[in-house]
Structure formats: structure tokens, C-alpha cells
Amino acid sequence: MTWYRNAGTRLLLNSRVSISSEPLSSNKQSSKEPQREPISPYSQAANRTNRIISLFRGLYAKPSSAIGTTIFLIFLTVALFGPLIAPYGVNEQIAADARQPPSLQHWFGTDNLGRDVFTRVVIGARDILALAGLGTLLAVVCGTAFGLLSGYMGAWFDEGLMRLFDSLLAMPALLLSLLLLGILGPSRSSVLIVIVIVYTPIVARVVRSVVLSVKTRGFVEASRLQGESIPYILFREILPSTLPALTVESALRFSYAIFLVASLGFLGVGVQPPNPDWGLMVKEARVHVFQIPWAMYFPAGAIALVVIGVNLMSDGIKRVWQKSG
Amino acid sequence: MKSNNQPTKKRLPLFMAVFLIMMLFLQACSGAATTSAPAEGTLRVAMQPLVQTDPALISSDSEVLVANHIYDYLVDVDPQSNPIPRLATGWDVSEDGLVYTFTLAEGVTFHDGSPFTAQDVVWTFNRLRDPDAEYPTSDLYANIESIEATGDLEVIFTLNQPNPFFLYDLSDNHALVMKAETEDTTQFNGTGPFVVTNYSPEDRIEMTANANYWAEGQPKLAGLEIIFFADETAAVDALRSGQVDLAMRMSAALFESLKDEPGVNTINIPTNGFDLVRLRSDREPGNNPKVIEAFKLATDRDAIFSLVTQGYGAVGRDSPIGPLYSAYYTEDTPIPARDVEAARQLLADAGYPDGLTLDLHTPDTGNRPDLAVVLKEQWAEAGIDVNVLVEPESVYYGDDGWLEVTLGITGWGSRPYPQFYPDVMLVCDAKWNESHFCDEEFDQLALTAGTTLDEDERVQAYADIQELLIERGPVIIPYFFGQFAAISDKFDRFDLKAFAGRTDFRDVSFKQ
Numbered sequence: 001m002t003w004y005r006n007a008g009t010r011l012l013l014n015s016r017v018s019i020s021s022e023p024l025s026s027n028k029q030s031s032k033e034p035q036r037e038p039i040s041p042y043s044q045a046a047n048r049t050n051r052i053i054s055l056f057r058g059l060y061a062k063p064s065s066a067i068g069t070t071i072f073l074i075f076l077t078v079a080l081f082g083p084l085i086a087p088y089g090v091n092e093q094i095a096a097d098a099r100q101p102p103s104l105q106h107w108f109g110t111d112n113l114g115r116d117v118f119t120r121v122v123i124g125a126r127d128i129l130a131l132a133g134l135g136t137l138l139a140v141v142c143g144t145a146f147g148l149l150s151g152y153m154g155a156w157f158d159e160g161l162m163r164l165f166d167s168l169l170a171m172p173a174l175l176l177s178l179l180l181l182g183i184l185g186p187s188r189s190s191v192l193i194v195i196v197i198v199y200t201p202i203v204a205r206v207v208r209s210v211v212l213s214v215k216t217r218g219f220v221e222a223s224r225l226q227g228e229s230i231p232y233i234l235f236r237e238i239l240p241s242t243l244p245a246l247t248v249e250s251a252l253r254f255s256y257a258i259f260l261v262a263s264l265g266f267l268g269v270g271v272q273p274p275n276p277d278w279g280l281m282v283k284e285a286r287v288h289v290f291q292i293p294w295a296m297y298f299p300a301g302a303i304a305l306v307v308i309g310v311n312l313m314s315d316g317i318k319r320v321w322q323k324s325g
Numbered sequence: 326m327k328s329n330n331q332p333t334k335k336r337l338p339l340f341m342a343v344f345l346i347m348m349l350f351l352q353a354c355s356g357a358a359t360t361s362a363p364a365e366g367t368l369r370v371a372m373q374p375l376v377q378t379d380p381a382l383i384s385s386d387s388e389v390l391v392a393n394h395i396y397d398y399l400v401d402v403d404p405q406s407n408p409i410p411r412l413a414t415g416w417d418v419s420e421d422g423l424v425y426t427f428t429l430a431e432g433v434t435f436h437d438g439s440p441f442t443a444q445d446v447v448w449t450f451n452r453l454r455d456p457d458a459e460y461p462t463s464d465l466y467a468n469i470e471s472i473e474a475t476g477d478l479e480v481i482f483t484l485n486q487p488n489p490f491f492l493y494d495l496s497d498n499h500a501l502v503m504k505a506e507t508e509d510t511t512q513f514n515g516t517g518p519f520v521v522t523n524y525s526p527e528d529r530i531e532m533t534a535n536a537n538y539w540a541e542g543q544p545k546l547a548g549l550e551i552i553f554f555a556d557e558t559a560a561v562d563a564l565r566s567g568q569v570d571l572a573m574r575m576s577a578a579l580f581e582s583l584k585d586e587p588g589v590n591t592i593n594i595p596t597n598g599f600d601l602v603r604l605r606s607d608r609e610p611g612n613n614p615k616v617i618e619a620f621k622l623a624t625d626r627d628a629i630f631s632l633v634t635q636g637y638g639a640v641g642r643d644s645p646i647g648p649l650y651s652a653y654y655t656e657d658t659p660i661p662a663r664d665v666e667a668a669r670q671l672l673a674d675a676g677y678p679d680g681l682t683l684d685l686h687t688p689d690t691g692n693r694p695d696l697a698v699v700l701k702e703q704w705a706e707a708g709i710d711v712n713v714l715v716e717p718e719s720v721y722y723g724d725d726g727w728l729e730v731t732l733g734i735t736g737w738g739s740r741p742y743p744q745f746y747p748d749v750m751l752v753c754d755a756k757w758n759e760s761h762f763c764d765e766e767f768d769q770l771a772l773t774a775g776t777t778l779d780e781d782e783r784v785q786a787y788a789d790i791q792e793l794l795i796e797r798g799p800v801i802i803p804y805f806f807g808q809f810a811a812i813s814d815k816f817d818r819f820d821l822k823a824f825a826g827r828t829d830f831r832d833v834s835f836k837q
Contacts, residue, residue: 093702095628112578113632113699186714268689273713274698284694287558290582 058320065316071309075302079126088116090123091274099292109294111285117295120276121302127271128278128306131188132257135195139257140250142196143203144242148234150204151211162208165201173198173256174263181269191261191270198260199253206249210242244321251314255307262303278303366547366835368816371560371569374527374553379510380501381453381460386574389498389826391530391551395436396501396515399427399446400492402827404594404820406649406741408492412441412502412516413480422487422778429478433539435504436513436520443474448505450482462499464756487778493742498827518544518831529553545818545834561811564589570813573825576692577635580809591811595639596739596823597647598806600696601750605731606799607761610683615675617799622661622668623707624700629803633695637807644794645737645746646787647805649823653743653787658795668707680708687713687734688721696803697734728759735759739808739823747771747790751798760799767793 060066078085088094098114100106108117146165150158168176177194184190214220215238223237264270265279273280278299285296372387380392401411410416413427433441452458454466470483484491494500504514513521516539519532532549552568554560557575564572565586583591604611604620611617621643630640639648648654672680687697697713704711711732721727727735737746749755752771753763767790774786794800810821810828815836822828 091698091702093628093632093699095632098632112635113695268715268717272715273694274701287576288578289558290561291578 055317055320058323059313059316062316062319064312065319068309068312068314068316071305072313075125075129075306075309078122079129082122082126086116086119086122088119090119090276091115092119099288101292102294108298109292111281111295112288112292117281117298120281121278121298124276124278124281124299125302125306127276128258128261131191131271132195132254132261135192135261136199136250136254136257138192138196139199139253140203140246142200144207144239144246146200147204147207147242148211148238151208152215152230152234152238158208162205165204168197168201169205173260177260177264178267178269181264186269186272188271188275191264194264195257195260199257203246203249203253206245207242210245211238214238214241248314248318248321251310251317255310255314258303258310259307367550368546368548368571368830368833368835369550369552369569371554371563371572372551373555375530378513378524380503381458381462381499383499384461386824386826387551387553389824390828392501392515393517393827394519394532394549394830395513395517395521396503397433397517398496398500399502400495401829402493402496402741402822404822406823408496412446416492422489423484425482425484425491426475427480427482429480430539431478433516434537435516436535437504439504441502441516442477443480445502445505446480447472447474449502450500452503453499460499462497465494465497486776488776489778489783490742490744490775496741498824519549527553540831543831545832546830547835549830564811564813567813570816571810571819572812573808573810573821573828575809575811577637577807577809580637580811581635583811586811588814589811590814590819591809592819592821593637593807593809594821594823595649596806596808597645597649597743598739598808598823599641599645599647599737599802599804600691600693600806601645601735601737601759602696602700602801602803603733603735603760604799605759605761607763608731610675610677610681611731611760611799613675614797615671616677616681617797619668619671619675619707620704620709621801622664622671623704623709624801624803625663625703626660626803628703629696629699632699633692634804634806637809639805641802641804642791642795643798643800643802644791645750645802646743646791649739649805650743650787653784655788655791657788658792660795665707668709672708677708680710682710682712683732684730685711685713685732685734686721686727686730687715688718688727688736689715690718691736692806693734693736728757733759739806743787744771744775748775751794751800762799764793764797 056069058065059069092115094110094114094116096114097106097110099112100110102109106116106118108121111117111120146161150161171179176198180194180197181190184193220233220237223233228237261270261277262279262282265277265281266283268280268283271277271280273284281299282296282303285292285299289296370390372390373385375388375391376385377383377388378391380396383389383392397412399411399413400416401409403409412430412433414430415428417426418424427446429441429443429446435441450466450469450472453460453462454469456463456467468485468488470485471481473481473483475481482491482495488494502516503510507514511524513524518535518538518540520535521530521532523529523531529550529552532551534544534547534549538544552563554563557572557579560569560572561575561579561583563569564583580591580593583589602620602624604617606612606617626640630636630638641647642656642660646653669680672678685697685701687693694713694715697711697715701711701713721733727733737750740746747755747767748771750757750759751762752758752768770786770790770793774783774790777783777786808821808823808825810819810825812819817834817836818832820829820832
């Protein structure tokens with residue numbers, strides 16, 4: 001009893017100390033930062049790995065983000081090594097094994113055409129993460145470029161671009177996607193284009209808001225007075241300050257992109273059969289749900305797990321970034 | 326940490342409360358939509374929503390089903406595909422097969438009380454055959470020279486050419502007898518067994534038994550209610566939960582799942598409906614007979630039958646004349662066994678040593694997407710690489726795009742007699758010649774089969790047609806569908822028809 005109470009007070013004391021010392025030290029750091037600017041590329045890389053390590057330490061400090069991160073990492077591993085894990089061909093149809101419940105031969109059972117559901121979920125992970133990941137990446141790149149330019153240039157350019165983005169955002173994402181796919185025709189690359197078009201305005205807005213608050217700060221003014229070129233100011237001075245918000249937004253966009261790809265697959269306007277797209281698998285298995293429910297529940301569960309995982313992880317990232325200022 | 330968590334914990338009950346209220350609200354809404362408990366003995370049928378209510382324009386199962394119970398056919402067809410009397414109580418055919426004399430039922434009245442006469446029959450069929458009105462039946466009835474009322478209850482049809490299937494033509498889905506000079510078809514003024522009391526588009530159509538119905542003892546039900554479901558899964562769910570009593574037309578998977586359902590009887594019958602895989606024969610690569618042969622050799626019909634249709638229906642033989650037409654169907658010509666190597670060789674001989682790459686278009690309904698996916702795998706083994714394009718049915722059939730595509734899958738419904746298929750899809754100038762097939766010998770055979778009055782000659786012509794199609798027809802017919810229905814065991818004497826919309830509820834009765 002006594003040691004426990006002691007430990008408690010010690011913890012409390014410690015935390016109080018750390019709380020009081022934290023703002024001080026971080027203040028010091030930030031005031032010193034500009035002087036430390038010229039650092040060799042080697043130590044910069046080391047700094048980056050340190051940052052990633054501390055990010056993961058932060059993520060695993062709380063159970064919710066730890067679970068989220070673990071789920072995401074498992075799916076990422078599955079996606080990377082999918083063909084090695086998958087026991088059957090992705091579209092291999094074994095007529096004799098059609099509509100089998102989960103067993104040792106077929107872990108997730110087989111669908112109505114005798115295809116192994118486990119294999120299709122595994123290969124589908126690769127497809128959906130690649131598609132959603134690439135789409136998000138492109139959207140983030142475009143959105144960042146537009147956001148930086150728009151926020152920094154201001155005036156008519158900002159007005160014009162933002163009103164254009166507002167009009168895109170006024171439409172619900174799914175409706176806009178259906179509209180675009182109606183024009184582009186259903187295919188993988190169309191889905192990619194749709195993700196980019198739907199998410200670029202959102203990312204651009206977030207980046208722009210950060211730029212607006214940063215561009216009046218002293219260090220930006222200073223480099224402008226020094227006569228630095230606009231690209232230099234945008235990418236070397238302003239961009240780093242947007243990174244925390246951008247990382248959180250990207251993670252969030254990524255989880256929505258997974259959802260979007262799956263939704264479009266489910267509606268039959270996205271990736272076309274026989275691709276093992278999770279949304280498409282749910283759609284195909286839906287009519288068979290009373291007969292072979294496993295063919296629907298496993299891909300549906302995979303969608304839910306990945307989306308939840310990525311969401312929890314992005315919450316964690318947000319928390320870690322906010323803590324470290 | 327703790328103080329950080331508290332606000333969310335406090336908010337949780339609030340969220341729960343809001344969520345609960347929303348659920349209750351939703352529940353209340355859905356409750357409101359399913360009021361009006363039907364009277365005892367009312368059969369509630371789940372069907373797709375109606376698009377057309379004019380008998381001359383109807384086409385879907387639900388449209389035909391509704392019309393079939395509001396109006397009457399002159400001649401009907403029984404579940405075994407034999408012509409039977411309905412408004413016409415009997416008929417007399419002249420020696421040369423050109424003049425048909427019909428005697429009409431006595432004491433028949435329309436729902437508005439006016440009497441039914443021969444004039445109504447004349448008006449109805451003149452409307453249906455009007456070449457300027459562009460009704461789907463104008464081609465079908467082009468062979469009619471004249472229609473005359475020779476008495477209050479006698480009508481004479483005179484033909485240009487003898488047509489051994491004329492009685493079937495008169496029982497065409499659209500040929501429901503309407504009151505002469507009808508303009509507003511939403512009044513539903515028919516002579517049929519049920520009278521419409523309420524029609525809410527997209528929701529339901531309610532009917533009560535016609536107390537003055539001319540046929541003795543019919544209908545046996547007190548009422549009929551067609552409740553609209555756009556989705557077959559929803560329809561089957563409604564049957565499970567007792568919201569409807571009958572669901573027709575469903576996938577084999579849904580049918581399988583209903584087999585153990587208590588209180589529900591399941592019925593499945595073979596039909597002559599089929600999915601047709603066709604390659605255009607008037608352009609590359611289908612204009613080379615070797616390519617067509619390669620496609621056929623690369624297809625494994627038995628695997629398709631067990632995977633796609635789950636073994637319901639029948640394995641197809643690349644001809645639309647299926648086993649249901651027992652008088653004309655033959656298995657005398659064997660279907661060549663699957664031979665992937667031979668198919669590869671044929672493709673090489675035809676100038677495609679590296680195989681072929683093609684788009685395979687398919688509507689998104691029924692088993693067609695599954696069929697496309699199975700074919701993709703089977704053909705890939707022979708070096709035919711197809712890219713499956715699943716399109717909404719309205720897009721696939723819209724603007725006649727389905728007649729244009731090189732490689733496609735099309736569903737064809739079941740008909741009471743076989744002549745329909747060669748006439749509308751395989752002769753040179755056929756209206757829906759989607760494979761663009763044109764073969765002189767075939768046209769001659771189709772003409773013989775459709776016009777001869779000698780039954781033996783017709784049997785021979787159909788046998789030759791089947792042989793010719795197996796040998797060089799640009800179509801693969803991998804299976805004939807089964808037709809499925811599930812009905813509450815409170816109802817008796819339900820007789821499902823191959824075309825579900827033509828199912829007749831006049832004899833269906835409610836068990837006390």
C-alpha cells in the first residue's frame with residue numbers, strides 16, 4: 001500500500017515537473033532553430049529517422065492508436081507479401097470446391113464460382129491499398145501545390161481557385177465520383193483520377209489555411225526581403241510548417257480513399273470483375289449471402305478493419321504531433 | 326490524461342440517446358410505410374415496379390403479371406405450352422390455314438359495366454398491328470390481312486401466309502383485350518379477374534376480386550396485391566418476414582437459401598430462357614469460322630452449368646431450341662468436347678498465333694456477370710484474353726449498343742414456341758440479329774419451319790437448324806435457366822410458368 005502511494009506521488013511529481021519544463025524547453029528549441037538551419041544531409045536523415053521512431057513510440061503509448069497502427073501494419077504486410085501468402089490463384093475456379101464453408105483447405109471458404117476467398121481478400125488488400133495509397137499521394141501532392149500557391153499568392157488567384165474548389169466540395173464525394181466515372185467509364189485508372197479530383201480540394205484547403213497563418217511570420221518576411229525565389233519560400237520556408245497538419249490530413253484522406261474505392265466497387269462503377277476488389281466482392285456475394293455468407297463477411301470485415309485501423313492511427317498521429325508542438 | 330478523457334465520456338450517453346431517437350424515428354417511418362394489413366385471402370406478390378401500364382407496351386414480368394389479371398387474353402397458354410381458350414371459347418381453322426374463326430365467351434363485362442363484344446377484339450388487334458404506331462407487336466401481326474367482327478361474339482382473322490403458330494401469336498404478352506376506343510390506360514378497364522382499387526407507382530398496386538367475372542368459380546382469391554421491390558434480395562427478405570406471400574424470379578442462390586424456410590413452399594421449373602454469348606460474325610475476328618469454332622471448343626459447358634446456374638435448368642447446346650420443346654429438341658448432333666489445344670491451334674490457323682484480346686460486354690443482371698467471369702478464365706487457357714465490362718442493363722440495351730458490340734452476353738426470355746428465336750435473332754434481316762449472322766441455308770430452314778403445315782417437315786427443319794448452329798452458328802448457349810418461385814404454404818394450386826409474368830392466379834386459393 002505505502003509503496004504504491006509513494007509511486008503515485010512520485011509519478012505525479014514527475015509529470016508536474018515535465019509539464020512545467022516542456023513549454024520552456026520547446027520554446028528554447030524553436031527560438032534556436034533558425035540558427036541551426038544549415039545541417040549536413042547525414043544528420044538531417046538521422047533526425048528524420050528519429051522523428052519516425054518517436055512518432056511510433058507516441059502511437060504505441062496509447063492503446064487505441066496502438067491497435068490502429070498494428071492493424072494497418074498487418075494489412076500493409078499482407079499487401080506487400082500477398083502473392084507469397086495467398087494459397088491459390090486469385091481467379092482460380094475450382095468447380096468441385098464451389099460454395100464451401102471455411103475449412104483448413106480454404107480458410108475463408110470459397111465463393112459461388114469456386115474461388116478461394118482468403119486468397120482474394122489477401123490479393124485484394126494489395127489492390128485496394130495501392131489504389132487508395134497512390135490516389136491519396138497524388139491528391140496530397142496536387143492539393144499541397146494548389147494550397148501553397150493559393151495561400152501565398154492571395155488575391156484573384158486565391159479567390160478563383162478557392163471558389164472552384166468550393167463548388168467541387170459542394171457536391172457529396174460519392175455523387176461527384178459517380179458523375180466523374182460516368183464520364184470516364186469504369187476502370188482502375190478512372191478510380192485513381194476520381195480520388196485525386198475529389199480529395200485535392202480538401203487537402204488544398206487545409207494547406208492554404210496553414211499558409212495564411214504562417215506567411216506573415218518573421219522568417220517568411222525575412223527570406224522574402226532577402227530576395228529568395230517564390231519556389232524557395234514556398235517549399236523550404238512554408239512547407240515544413242504545414243507538415244503536421246498535412247500528415248494528419250493525408251492519413252484521414254487515405255482511410256476515406258479506401259472507403260471510396262470499396263464503395264465504388266460495391267456500386268459496380270469502379271474496378272471491374274474479376275478483380276478481387278473488396279467492395280466488388282461484397283457486391284458479388286450479396287445475392288449469395290444466405291447461402292454462402294462467408295464470401296461476403298470476410299471482404300466486408302476487411303474493409304471495416306482497415307478503415308478503423310487507419311482512422312485510429314491518424315487520430316494517434318494527430319495527438320503525437322500536437323504534443324510535440 | 327484522465328481529465329482529457331472526461332468530456333468524451335460525458336458525451337457518450339448523449340450520442341447514444343441521439344442515436345436511439347434516430348432509430349426510433351426510422352422505425353416509426355418504416356412502420357408507417359407498411360400499414361394496411363390485407364384481408365384474409367389476399368395474395369401479396371413481390372415484383373419489380375411497373376414502368377408501363379399500357380398492354381401494348383408492357384414487357385417486364387411485373388407489367389405482364391399485373392395486366393394479365395386486369396385484362397384477359399383471347400387465347401392463353403397453359404404451363405405445358407399448349408394454347409387454351411380464354412375469352413375465345415373455341416376456334417375453327419380453315420383447310421388452307423389462312424382463316425381463323427373465334428367464338429367469344431358470353432356474358433362478359435368490363436370493370437366499368439359495359440358489355441364485351443367482338444368489336445373490342447377487332448379494335449384491340451387493329452391497334453396492336455398498326456404499322457404506324459410502332460408497337461412491339463406490329464411485326465408479329467404483319468401477316469394478318471384482316472380482322473372482322475361477324476357477329477356480336479364472333480371474330481374472323483384472315484392471314485396472308487399460313488402460320489402454324491398463329492394461336493401462340495394471339496397469346497402474345499401484349500395481346501390483352503381492351504375496351505374499344507380506350508384512351509387512358511391508367512383506368513385499368515379490363516374484363517379480367519381482378520379490379521384495381523389503388524395504384525401507387527413505385528409502391529404497390531391493390532386489386533380486389535372481380536365479383537362479375539365471367540368464368541365460373543374464378544378467381545378464388547379475395548384480392549391481389551403486387552408490392553414493388555426493385556431488388557430480389559429485398560423481395561425474398563420480405564417473404565421471409567411475412568410481408569409478402571409470393572416471390573418469383575430469383576437467383577439460384579436465393580432459392581437455395583429458401584429451401585429450409587418454414588412455412589414456405591419452393592417451386593422450380595425448367596424454362597427455355599437462356600443467356601446467349603455471341604461473337605459478331607460480320608467483322609474481325611468472328612468473320613473467320615475457325616475463330617468461332619475456337620471459342621466453342623474453349624468453353625466448358627458443364628463447369629458453367631454447375632458454377633453459374635448451380636445445376637438448375639439445363640445444359641445448352643448452342644441452339645435456342647431447348648429441351649422444353651420436346652417435339653423439336655434433339656441431341657442427335659453431338660457437341661464437340663472441350664479441347665483447349667485444338668482451340669489454340671484453330672486461332673493460330675486463323676492468323677492469331679498469339680491469341681486474341683477482346684472486350685466482353687455484359688449487363689449487370691442475373692447470372693451474366695458470373696458467366697462472364699467464368700468464361701474469362703476458361704477462354705484464357707486457350708489464349709483468348711477478354712476484358713469483362715459489366716454495364717447496367719439500361720446502358721447495355723440503351724441506344725441499341727448491344728447490337729453493335731463485337732462480343733457480348735445477352736439474356737433471352739422463355740417463349741411458348743421456338744420459331745420466335747430464329748425469326749428475331751438469327752435470320753439475315755432479323756430485328757435483333759445481334760451476332761449479325763447471315764446464312765442462306767439457315768434462312769431457308771427457318772422459313773420452312775415457320776410456314777409449313779406439315780408437322781414432320783417442321784420437326785426435320787428444326788433438327789437441321791440445331792445441327793447447323795452447333796457446326797457454325799456464332800452463338801454459344803451454355804445453359805437454359807430454371808424459373809424459381811417461393812410461396813407461403815397458406816396458398817394452394819399455384820402453377821408457376823416459365824415466363825413468370827404469365828403465371829395465372831385465377832385458380833390459386835387460400836387455405837382456411
